[in-house]
Amino acid sequence: MQASRREFLTKAAQGAAVAACGGLIWAQLLRQEAAASVLALRPPGALAERDFAATCIKCGQCVQACPYDTLRLARAEDDAPIGTPHFVPRDIPCYMCSDIPCQVACPTGALSPELKNIAKARMGLAVIDTESCLSWQGLRCEVCYRVCPVKGEAITIENRSRVVSKHALFVPHVHSQACTGCGMCEDACPTEKAAIRVLNPALVQGRIGSHYRLGWLSDTPITQDFKPPEAPPAVGPAVTEPSAPKTAPGMDVLNQGIDP
Amino acid sequence: MSAIPLSTRRAARLYTPPATLAGKLHDAGYLILRRITQVGVLLLFFGTLHWGWQVMGQPVLRGNLSASELLGVIPLADPFAVLQQLASGHALQATVLLGAAILLVFYALAGRVFCSWVCPMNMVTDLAGWLRGKFDLNNLFRLQRGTRYWVMGMALVLSALMGVAAFEWVSPISMLHREIIFGVGMGLSAALGIFIFDLLILKHGWCGHLCPLGAFYGLLGNAALLRVRFDDSSCTHCGECVRVCPEPQVLNFKKAAESGMVTAGACTNCARCVPICPEDSLDFALRWDAHPSPGASQPRTPNSTVRNTP
Ligand code: SF4
Ligand code: SF4
Ligand code: SF4
Ligand code: SF4
Numbered sequence: 001m002q003a004s005r006r007e008f009l010t011k012a013a014q015g016a017a018v019a020a021c022g023g024l025i026w027a028q029l030l031r032q033e034a035a036a037s038v039l040a041l042r043p044p045g046a047l048a049e050r051d052f053a054a055t056c057i058k059c060g061q062c063v064q065a066c067p068y069d070t071l072r073l074a075r076a077e078d079d080a081p082i083g084t085p086h087f088v089p090r091d092i093p094c095y096m097c098s099d100i101p102c103q104v105a106c107p108t109g110a111l112s113p114e115l116k117n118i119a120k121a122r123m124g125l126a127v128i129d130t131e132s133c134l135s136w137q138g139l140r141c142e143v144c145y146r147v148c149p150v151k152g153e154a155i156t157i158e159n160r161s162r163v164v165s166k167h168a169l170f171v172p173h174v175h176s177q178a179c180t181g182c183g184m185c186e187d188a189c190p191t192e193k194a195a196i197r198v199l200n201p202a203l204v205q206g207r208i209g210s211h212y213r214l215g216w217l218s219d220t221p222i223t224q225d226f227k228p229p230e231a232p233p234a235v236g237p238a239v240t241e242p243s244a245p246k247t248a249p250g251m252d253v254l255n256q257g258i259d260p
Numbered sequence: 261m262s263a264i265p266l267s268t269r270r271a272a273r274l275y276t277p278p279a280t281l282a283g284k285l286h287d288a289g290y291l292i293l294r295r296i297t298q299v300g301v302l303l304l305f306f307g308t309l310h311w312g313w314q315v316m317g318q319p320v321l322r323g324n325l326s327a328s329e330l331l332g333v334i335p336l337a338d339p340f341a342v343l344q345q346l347a348s349g350h351a352l353q354a355t356v357l358l359g360a361a362i363l364l365v366f367y368a369l370a371g372r373v374f375c376s377w378v379c380p381m382n383m384v385t386d387l388a389g390w391l392r393g394k395f396d397l398n399n400l401f402r403l404q405r406g407t408r409y410w411v412m413g414m415a416l417v418l419s420a421l422m423g424v425a426a427f428e429w430v431s432p433i434s435m436l437h438r439e440i441i442f443g444v445g446m447g448l449s450a451a452l453g454i455f456i457f458d459l460l461i462l463k464h465g466w467c468g469h470l471c472p473l474g475a476f477y478g479l480l481g482n483a484a485l486l487r488v489r490f491d492d493s494s495c496t497h498c499g500e501c502v503r504v505c506p507e508p509q510v511l512n513f514k515k516a517a518e519s520g521m522v523t524a525g526a527c528t529n530c531a532r533c534v535p536i537c538p539e540d541s542l543d544f545a546l547r548w549d550a551h552p553s554p555g556a557s558q559p560r561t562p563n564s565t566v567r568n569t570p
Contacts, residue, residue, distance in 0.1 A: 023414055026430070027422060034424045054350045054424045057341055058434065059327035060442050064309055064319070073438065076445035083438050107327050107335055108345070109353030 033081060038200050040080035041087050041124050041181065043071055044094065045103040045115035049200075056110035058083040065105035070094050087123075089183020089198050094123060096149050096182050119150055124181030124198035125205065126154070126174045133195040135171050144185035144196045145172050153178035155185065172196070176205065272498035275536045290531035297377045301325075305441045325378070325437045326428070327356055335359030339367075340412075340476040341434075344425035347416045364480070371484030372477040375467060376530030379474075380440060381433045384451045385467045388458035389506065400461045403469045405509060405526075409479075412472035427472050464506050474528075481525030488527060488534065489545035492517035492553030501533035501542060521550035 036049040043062050046052050062085050063071040070092045074080035085102075087094060096118045103111040115121060126144070134141035135157075148155045153175065160169040174196075183198040278284055285292070304321040305328070307313040313320045318332030327337040337359030345352060367374055376382055411427075418426035428434060432450035439447020454466045467474050495513065502508045510524035511533065534542045 019410060019414065022411075023418065026414070026418060026426065029430055030418065030422050030424060030426055034422075034429045050423065051350060054345060054348045055352065057327045057337065057345065057356065057425075057428070058438065059323040059337075060309075060438070061323045061327065061329060063442070064322050073442045073444045075443075082446060083434070083444055105322070105329075107323075107329070107337065107353060107355040107359060109351070109356075113353065 035081065037080050038203050040074070040078075040084070041089065041183070041198060041200070043085055043087070043102045043106075043111050044096075044100055044118060044121035044123055044180070045106075045111040045113075046123070047110055047112055052110050053081065053084070055108050056084055057108050058085075059107065060085065061105040061107065062102035062111060065101040067097065067101065068092055068095050071102060087183070089186040090194055091187075093183035093187040094121075094180075095184070096121070096180060119178075119180060121180045121182075122201065124179075124183070125176050125201040126179050126181070126183075126185050126196050126198050127204050128172060128174060129195045129197070130171070132191050132193070133172065134191060136169065138167070138169055140170060141190065142170065142172065143188050143190055147184045147188040149182060149184060150178050150180065154180065176201065270494075270496050270539075272496040273538055274498055275500045275538050287535040290534060294377050294530065295383070298380060298383055301378055302380060302437065302440055305437075309441060324434075324441045325380075326434055327359055334362070336363055338428075338473075339364040340415075340473050341425055341428045343476075344415060344419040344428055347419040348423050348425055349420065350423075367477055368480045368483045369485045370529070371486050372474070372481035372525060372528045373486070374477045375474050376528035379433060380436050381451065381454060381471075382467065384436075384455050385458050385464070385506075388455050389464060392459055392463055397460065397463075399463055403462060403465070405469055405507075407469050408471055408475035411470055412475040412479075415472045431473070433471075433473060468506060478526040481527065482523075484525065484529075485547045486529060487521040487523075487545060487547050487550055488529065488531070489521050489543050489550045490516035490553075491539075491541040492520070494539045495537075495541040496539055498538060500536050500538065504532045504536050506530065506532070517553045519550065520552045521545065521547065 034053050036053060038049075040049070042049075042052060043066075047055055058073065060073050063073055070087045071085045072078075072087065074082055074084050074086050076082050078086065080086040098118055100115065100118050100121075103113065103115060128136070128144075130136040142157055145151055145155045145157050155172050155174055157170050158173050160171050162168060181198045181201075185196045186194045186198050189196050278287060301321075304313070305324055308320045308322055315331055319329070320331065322329045322332075323336075325338060326341050327335070329335055335355045335358050337356045339360040342352065342356055342360035415427035432447075432454055435444075435450040436447040438444050439450075458465045458467075462469065490513075492513075495517075497513055502511045505511055507524070507526045507528065510522050510527040512524075515524075516522055529544070531544065534544070
């Protein structure tokens with residue numbers, strides 16, 4: 001009786017140990033397999049990487065729906081976790097179909113149906129390597145600007161004057177509030193290795209932080225939080241206050257938006 | 261109701277393979293059909309993706325075994341994968357839920373037919389099982405067949421803990437069909453791993469002991485309408501069916517006689533047992549066409565030693 005009881009308990013403990021070991025190995029395997037990839041560029045409307053990894057069932061229907069063969073299920077050697085849809089702009093960029101067939105084909109919602117307008121897609125953010133961009137060297141390339149489907153908003157060409165004896169540069173600038181990350185610029189860039197590349201915004205975007213106040217941009221005066229102590233009730237003859245200047249000295253330059 | 265006296269039960273005789281080609285083909289009929297559906301499903305996916313197969317302007321079968329769309333309208337999805345995704349705490353779109361529901365109902369009616377009629381891994385494990393029979397290899401260790409239900413439970417628990425579909429992400433089955441259809445890699449190594457495991461380490465090791473997807477369909481299969489019917493009055497307990505069954509524990513003569521059919525959900529409806537039975541005591545039938553045999557309540561001992569290989 002006692003012996004069989006002990007045997008049962010030992011068996012149970014062994015079973016639990018095997019389950020625990022198996023579970024740990026499995027969890028470790030999962031951590032490797034399903035590790036969110038910062039390098040992967042996802043189809044338009046893709047959820048944030050962690051949610052995408054959990055929601056995408058890896059069926060490849062988006063891949064099949066894409067008329068340009070842009071999307072691929074990641075292979076073992078790719079930057080994205082195996083089996084998940086991604087694209088490599090320098091091979092084939094996303095041509096931003098207005099009917100977003102990849103997203104329509106997605107059965108799970110990993111490509112969110114909330115994306116109605118392809119121009120609102122944020123697959124990535126184009127980043128320029130000014131050291132290899134031809135325009136930044138002084139040539140009139142501007143290819144990225146011309147191929148950009150949201151040109152004038154996602155990429156603008158800015159005039160950049162130099163010293164007197166040199167002609168001005170006409171350089172591309174990317175604006176994150178309009179760039180969809182489609183990668184047409186990266187695909188078209190004529191340099192040997194693309195000087196403009198689409199990357200996961202999380203990889204390249206900084207954040208100013210709320211403790212910096214760009215006073216010249218805000219509508220309220222920079223002193224908005226400063227309240228002078230209540231003046232004690234006046235005793236004796238009333239004194240007329242000297243009128244204080246509206247802005248601090250030296251602020252004018254900033255307020256007028258003049259870059260010194 | 262009167263019991264069938266033991267003395268009237270005919271003496272057991274074993275299966276003799278037919279001499280003619282027609283007879284051989286007849287006996288291999290279900291096997292051939294299963295290979296046709298297994299390869300056919302993959303071919304439909306492959307043809308739709310690579311050769312643009314269409315019917316009435318609609319892609320025939322888009323996607324893969326995880327989720328797909330049939331003829332441009334009917335969504336289908338692997339219910340166990342979807343269950344894991346839900347366990348991971350993520351809301352899913354109605355399309356995939358509907359697709360999972362459709363297959364859930366289908367497999368609840370048809371039994372564990374996914375395993376023997378659809379799953380590409382079945383061809384791998386069948387080959388390993390067949391070779392094992394040729395070489396008469398020993399198991400390296402023993403494992404309870406119930407282990408798979410624990411693996412299945414753990415898949416759901418880990419999905420909840422890790423926030424991603426735990427089995428789907430490491431599933432050798434998904435790797436294999438994704439490899440075959442989309443060519444993403446790793447699938448062949450996954451299949452090779454399972455093959456070696458089944459061949460050299462444990463008989464029916466993967467499908468019969470570990471696969472959580474098979475376990476899931478096995479649980480569903482308990483409700484199945486499509487059954488292997490058992491005729492107790494002609495059965496001689498020769499045990500040929502048990503010898504060829506990949507899930508031999510489901511062929512329990514006593515239980516089968518009581519209900520007139522194989523009731524266990526783990527039965528994959530592969531029909532290996534049907535043509536091999538020398539007495540034609542087994543065939544496919546719907547649940548309500550199977551009737552308990554008159555002598556079922558009477559306990560009996562088998563005539564011959566049943567080679568039950570767990
Ligand atoms: S929007 Fe069009 S081109 Fe871009 S990934 Fe989707 S289907 Fe392909
Ligand atoms: S269609 Fe949706 S679920 Fe299927 S692979 Fe593409 S993103 Fe994933
Ligand atoms: S990725 Fe390039 S081409 Fe596409 S929107 Fe952004 S800047 Fe324009
Ligand atoms: S047990 Fe698993 S691997 Fe085997 S046939 Fe069934 S689903 Fe496929």
